[in-house]
Amino acid sequence: MTKSDLELIQQKINYTFSNPKLLEQAFTTKAFSRKNPEHMDYELLEYFGDKVLSFVLAKEFAEYFCKIKKKQLASRETECSLTQRNSELIKNENLAEKIEIAGFTKFAKKLPFERIVGKREGDLLESILGAVAVDSEWNVEAIQKVVDALLNPSSDFEKNDYEKESFIILLKKLCKKYAIQITNFQISANKDNTYTSKLTLECDGDVKKFSQKAKTEIGAKLSVARTAYLFIKKFWLYQPAEEWIENPVSQLNSLRQNKWILSAKYECSQLEKSLWTCTCIVERSEDKTVVVEVEKPSMKKAKNAAAMKALCIILNQVREDQTGRGKGLLRLILEKYI
Incomplete structure (x- = not known):
């Protein structure tokens, strides 16, 4: 050199x-x-x-x-x-x-x-x-x-993977495809040098309002668009949990910290050179324990896959299907913690 x-x-x-x-x-x-x-x-x-x-x-x-x-x-x-x-x-x-x-x-x-x-x-x-x-x-x-x-x-700090894809564009395309109206998409400056963006969605008489705050104007726009986009995908279009859950290990840990579950434990072992098995044991109240086991090429992938499988089982166990929009624990998790 x-x-x-x-x-x-x-x-x-x-x-x-x-x-x-x-x-x-x-x-x-x-x-x-x-x-x-x-x-x-x-x-x-x-x-x-x-x-x-x-x-x-x-x-x-x-x-x-x-x-x-x-x-x-x-x-x-x-x-x-x-x-x-x-x-x-x-x-x-x-x-x-x-x-x-x-x-x-x-x-x-x-x-x-x-x-x-x-x-x-x-x-x-x-x-x-x-x-x-x-x-x-x-x-x-x-x-x-x-x-x-x-x-x-x-x-x-004002963006993530979703914003890099421009959620404003993604939101508009999704709303056009499913005849969802976007109203009141506006942004305002705050006294503390931040910005607040507001957006309203209307679908079959159902109205949902969103509001997000960020340090930049584009950050506020992207944040509120992302929130609205994910709401449509998760609730109004009701996508399976497997298609939108990110970092399942962290999600299970968040549920434990917020007392939605009692504990989440992992038991990993190497079966051969490029094959790992992971057993995920999730304890819930009312004696409802979830136990799943998966095999993957690495310990990290096995742990993530086991957490994902356990999390999906939990969501399916407590989901209320009266409206077909995923009420119950699923909604609470999404709105409060994700």
């Missing part, structure tokens, strides 16, 4: 190293290190980078979404929604995309046959953060500047 390469990387990450060798180490693969023992590989830095990334994101979430109210921490986001936001930011696909945008893979110290793609790109981003943490002697402000330079998490 040349001096100009190091300077370019430091410029892009908004940090100047006192010890540039740490930055070089972040770009050094394990295979290259084995052939060249004088060069340490990235793995140790990646480990610490993963930890500081979680800390910095938690700090930014707290500063953006939370405030002290009556001497206690309060948030306009639920624990579940914060978990979803965090998952989207730290998932390997997102980290890899940021490294590709920065053009960093070409600087890797690797053997000719090696390719820095996919997970290895995500590892590279975490390695850089680990190098910055060590070089700055764990200076949170310095680490946060690098996180902002590479990930820019604040740009995602």
